[in-house]
Amino acid sequence: MKKTISVLLAVVLLFSLAACGSAAQTQPAPQQTQESVTETAEPHPTEEALEQEPAVTAEVSEESGSEILVLFFSRTGEQYDVGVIEKGNTAIVAEIIAEATGADLYEVLPADDHYPTTYKELTDVGLQEQREGARPAYAGELPDFENYDTIFIGAPVWWGDWPMIMYTVFESTPLSGKTLIPFSTHAGSGLSGFDRSLAAAYPECTIVEGLAIAGTDAQNNPDKVRVTVTSWLSELGL
């Protein structure tokens, strides 16, 4: 448990440090106390799962002709260090991946869009959901996953983890035997264990090494992100 808390604190510290330089441009970044880390332990992968070598591989199998889906969650409105945005940071990265791989795109939307469009309020709601282990409902039907062998799954890092709505998706969506590739956008926390929590949620899937893109780069420098994504995809053999 100590190790888990240390890892989470390190992630949050990194995020807080990254936030320092830009606080004047937007609301301060989320601050997480040790108490809130402890309280939020429940919805996360078990300690055993985190301590195990994650079942993460570096390459997609040679069947790169398989059908590919990019599934993502992303928010518009006021976001960290980018002002008020009309296309979410993760949505931008998702589109770049889909364009480069010829994949289909699917955006996970909340059934009841209770998420505020101001950054501070949104961070409060995200933290509250994490503390409660909430499973916010998504809107509509997810795509027919039968059609896909390889699924990129992306989201913004929220408080060092996937937004809780993604756990709603994971828990309601059997994906046995598929290849899953996580990606995040973030403000300093990187991939934040997205790959490990995905491996814990889907022990019967192949989890491929993920990609973390700074949200500010996605929003302000998509050409640079396109280069990074292309090179990552080529390392994966896609």
Ligand SMILES: Cc1cc2nc3c(=O)[nH]c(=O)nc-3n(C[C@H](O)[C@H](O)[C@H](O)COP(=O)(O)O)c2cc1C
């Ligand atoms: C509720 C909330 C919590 C966040 N927590 C973190 C965090 O723990 N670490 C981090 O690096 N960024 C964090 N951020 C910043 C977002 O991950 C980042 O701005 C992301 O690019 C937003 O992507 P989107 O526009 O696709 O939603 C948080 C943002 C929100 C709204």
